Amino acid sequence: xxxxxxxxxxxSANLIGRKEKVDGIYGLNPYDMYALNKVIELKKKVxxxxxxxxMGKEDVKDVLVHCKAMxxxxxxxxxxxxxxxxxxxxxxxxxxxxxxxxxxxxIVCGCEAVDGETGQVPYSLAQRLELTCIPNVEDxxxxxDQEIQVRYEDGEYMNTVAGKLPLVIIFKNFTTKxxxxxxxxxxRAQSSPIIVWSAKDIEAxxxxxxxxxxxxxxxxxxxxxxxxxxxxxxxxxSSEVSNWLEKVxxxx
Amino acid sequence: xxxxxxxxxxxxxxxxxxxxxxxxxxxxLTNNRDAKVVxxxxxxxxxxxxxxxxxxxxxxVIVCNCKENGGYRYYSNIxxxxxxxxQPELVIFPGTIVGKGIASTVATKFxxxxxxxxxxxxxxGKERYCFSRAAMNSSMIAQIVCNEDCIQMCTVKxxxxxKTGYQLxxxxxxxxYFDCADISENENVLNxxxxxxxxxxxxxxxxxxxxxxxxxxxxxxxxxxKIKVISKFYNGEYGTTRYLVEEGIMKKNRQVGQSGINVCPxxxxxxxxxxxxxxxxxxxxxxxxxxxxxxxNAPIFKYADYGIIADSHEIIDCLYKKVxxxxx
Numbered sequence: 001x002x003x004x005x006x007x008x009x010x011x012s013a014n015l016i017g018r019k020e021k022v023d024g025i026y027g028l029n030p031y032d033m034y035a036l037n038k039v040i041e042l043k044k045k046v047x048x049x050x051x052x053x054x055m056g057k058e059d060v061k062d063v064l065v066h067c068k069a070m071x072x073x074x075x076x077x078x079x080x081x082x083x084x085x086x087x088x089x090x091x092x093x094x095x096x097x098x099x100x101x102x103x104x105x106x107i108v109c110g111c112e113a114v115d116g117e118t119g120q121v122p123y124s125l126a127q128r129l130e131l132t133c134i135p136n137v138e139d140x141x142x143x144x145d146q147e148i149q150v151r152y153e154d155g156e157y158m159n160t161v162a163g164k165l166p167l168v169i170i171f172k173n174f175t176t177k178x179x180x181x182x183x184x185x186x187x188r189a190q191s192s193p194i195i196v197w198s199a200k201d202i203e204a205x206x207x208x209x210x211x212x213x214x215x216x217x218x219x220x221x222x223x224x225x226x227x228x229x230x231x232x233x234x235x236x237x238s239s240e241v242s243n244w245l246e247k248v249x250x251x252x
Numbered sequence: 253x254x255x256x257x258x259x260x261x262x263x264x265x266x267x268x269x270x271x272x273x274x275x276x277x278x279x280x281l282t283n284n285r286d287a288k289v290v291x292x293x294x295x296x297x298x299x300x301x302x303x304x305x306x307x308x309x310x311x312x313v314i315v316c317n318c319k320e321n322g323g324y325r326y327y328s329n330i331x332x333x334x335x336x337x338x339q340p341e342l343v344i345f346p347g348t349i350v351g352k353g354i355a356s357t358v359a360t361k362f363x364x365x366x367x368x369x370x371x372x373x374x375x376x377g378k379e380r381y382c383f384s385r386a387a388m389n390s391s392m393i394a395q396i397v398c399n400e401d402c403i404q405m406c407t408v409k410x411x412x413x414x415k416t417g418y419q420l421x422x423x424x425x426x427x428x429y430f431d432c433a434d435i436s437e438n439e440n441v442l443n444x445x446x447x448x449x450x451x452x453x454x455x456x457x458x459x460x461x462x463x464x465x466x467x468x469x470x471x472x473x474x475x476x477x478k479i480k481v482i483s484k485f486y487n488g489e490y491g492t493t494r495y496l497v498e499e500g501i502m503k504k505n506r507q508v509g510q511s512g513i514n515v516c517p518x519x520x521x522x523x524x525x526x527x528x529x530x531x532x533x534x535x536x537x538x539x540x541x542x543x544x545x546x547x548x549n550a551p552i553f554k555y556a557d558y559g560i561i562a563d564s565h566e567i568i569d570c571l572y573k574k575v576x577x578x579x580x
Contacts, residue, residue: 016498030498049285082477082507086367089359114494116513117530121357122385123324132325132438135349147444154265160446174498215402219382221392223554242570245521248542248558249486252361252463252519 001105002048002143003038007095007125008032009068012059016114016176020047026060028067030174031110037169038140039108040071047142049073053098054138055091061194065124068189069181070168076102083212093213095121096128105165106148111135111172126168133168133238134161140169174239253504255340258310259355261348262294262320262327264301268329270346270410270435272308277413278344279309281375288312292334294327300406308415308423320433324353327437331358332410333435336402337538340379342375347409357405365398367406369510386510386529393529411459411537448535454491456505462487464517466508469495470564476501478572485575489552490548491515493531509534523564527552 010218013027028036039050052067052075054060079099086094099107107129122227126133134152139151146165151158153172199209207213234244256278261267271291278289284476288311293301303315312445315332331354335343345355345367359366367383371393374382380397381404387394398404440471458464465483467490476490483490490510492501509531510516518539525531526547536539543556546563553559560567 009424012291025567080580088356088368092360107577112511114498119352120356120359120366120368120510123353123359127357132323133355134442135354153450154447156450158448158450159444160448161442161444163442176498196411216365216367216383216396216398218387218394219397221387221394222384222390228308231553231556231559233561235549235561238566238570242564242567242574245542245560245567245571247464248519248540249488249521252540 003106004042004048004050004053004106004108005099005102005104006032006036006039006050006072006108008036008054008110009115010054010056010063011113011115013056026061027176028063028178029110029113029115031112031114031171033110033178034173034175035108035110035171035232036070036072037175041057042140043071043145049096049103051076053247054078055086055094055100056081056198064194065186065189066178066181068192068194069186070178071185074195076195076197078197078202082199082209083162085214087210087216088118088124089215090209090211090213092121092124092128093201093208093234094202094204095125097204098197099125099129101202104145106143106238107131107166107168108175109168109170111170122168122170124204129166129168131164131168133170134163135170136172137169138172148245149210173186254285255342256281256287256289256338256339257331257335257337257343258289258291258305259331259343259351260291260293260305261346261351262292262322264293264295264297264308265349267346267348267410268304268349269415272304272347272415273413275305275308275310276416277373277408279418280344280372281342281381282309282311285375285379287318290314290338292316292331294318294330302427309318309411310425310429314428314430316430316432318435319525319548321439323441324350325357328436329435330359330430330432330436332361332547334430335362335424339403341404342373343403343405345405345407352407353485355405359403359405362403364403364405367396367398367415368394369409369533371408371412371536373406374452386533393533398562409514411516413445415514439531448576454503454505456503458489458491458506458508458513461515462518463543464508464520465490466520466522466525467492467496467502467524469493470526471568472565473501474525475565475568478568482568482571482575488517493525493528494514522552522556523568526550526553527555531554 007027015207109122136153260271279398290342302517368566370383372384383396516537541556542558544560
């Protein structure tokens with residue numbers, strides 16, 4: 001049995017590009033959704049226990065229920081007011097403590113979250129657990145006897161590597177499709193509780209958590225343009241405006 | 253004496269432009285301050301390469317005689333040793349995949365403050381570095397400072413800073429060859445089984461195009477096809493926002509912005525783009541921005557030089573007909 005921990009983030013639904021109608025105000029980060037789908041595919045071939053780990057407020061639980069209906073065995077929500085305002089450093093401190101409480105052979109991450117767009121968490125987490133991280137993973141080929149074989153993109157090349165578990169892998173892609181969810185499975189998922197861990201449960205030092213434990217802070221937000229652009233509005237009929245555009249393009 | 257480290261991507265050949273951009277910026281940050289730029293290069297580095305990074309403002313270059321294709325943890329171990337030795341106050345990493353891996357690993361090891369994909373670095377009145385990056389989900393730029401007691405770090409993408417081409421009077425630069433024989437290689441190294449060239453994807457050269465058409469959420473599929481024709485006619489390219497990439501309508505290699513590509517055309521014509529900061533940061537060094545959007549309150553009008561409040565469809569259609577007329 002391979003113990004797989006998938007780190008996921010729940011983001012505001014309006015950040016997720018979706019063709020279908022969005023239900024609810026939260027959704028799974030599309031990069032994590034892709035990683036999760038890949039792991040669920042893997043479970044069909046190799047016996048796995050999949051644990052989803054998520055930091056967030058209690059009201060993101062519905063998204064985790066959805067993950068369980070997709071095929072995740074256990075979902076753990078790290079939720080505590082002390083966690084709020086975490087930067088990468090405080091986030092990975094928290095995630096690493098939680099992971100250390102679990103059995104893990106493989107840790108799976110998406111390559112970034114659509115809200116923060118930093119993509120730093122997997123490497124930092126790997127460093128805290130003293131593991132190696134493989135970025136840009138396309139697919140898992142095989143996994144057996146504590147050895148994994150994955151394919152990852154390296155510029156113009158596709159590399160196939162074998163590595164000893166435990167390892168951290170980062171999938172490079174994203175999807176907004178959840179796949180079909182069986183209603184019966186959803187019902188079952190809804191009736192089994194989502195585990196919630198607080199700072200105390202993971203035996204965290206409060207000084208290292210959240211905003212207090214972060215190494216960076218946002219001092220203020222400013223308007224984007226550093227050149228003070230004066231805007232001129234071009235008015236007129238569509239053909240007048242497009243004549244003007246054509247001229248600008250040609251002058252350029 | 254304070255030090256600013258600039259870390260080169262281990263594949264220097266393909267990332268030399270990014271490196272010299274970072275060196276230029278680092279040099280600017282030493283202005284009127286008692287600080288020096290130390291650039292760290294890995295592997296097989298020629299004298300010309302060293303000259304190049306010196307020319308743009310390195311006071312010192314450390315060439316690490318290390319093995320090739322060491323993996324990001326190996327390079328992180330080298331940077332760890334050099335950071336412990338020199339105690340730099342600021343370390344700037346390239347925003348490449350390996351660069352990100354090294355940055356994140358070193359920052360975690362040292363408890364350093366790390367700002368990812370920053371678009372500007374300034375020194376404020378209190379001698380603190382202030383990093384700018386696109387704020388989450390808004391049209392603003394967040395300014396980030398680190399705790400005082402930690403090493404400050406950031407990653408920067410290609411095309412964020414401009415090479416200033418200083419012909420500097422730095423005197424004779426100091427060059428150190430750092431022996432990496434003692435650098436530990438982590439256990440659990442990966443065994444490379446196969447390395448195959450991937451089929452060439454469509455080559456898109458957004459980074460160097462002078463004319464780019466930006467395609468946003470407000471553009472229909474039919475109109476996208478028309479923009480393709482228009483951009484080809486004018487020898488331009490077309491780029492897009494994260495949303496359309498995630499919708500599967502456009503390919504990732506055309507995404508402009510924080511998690512995509514930074515572009516620097518003379519002219520950027522944005523159709524149906526609202527102007528979230530995560531897209532707009534990719535346009536920082538753009539000459540002129542023309543925005544076409546039917547929503548007069550769209551944030552993009554705050555950044556544009558010319559605004560056209562109109563239905564993108566109408567304008568695209570008119571331009572398309574002109575182009576087709578010219579072709580026929």
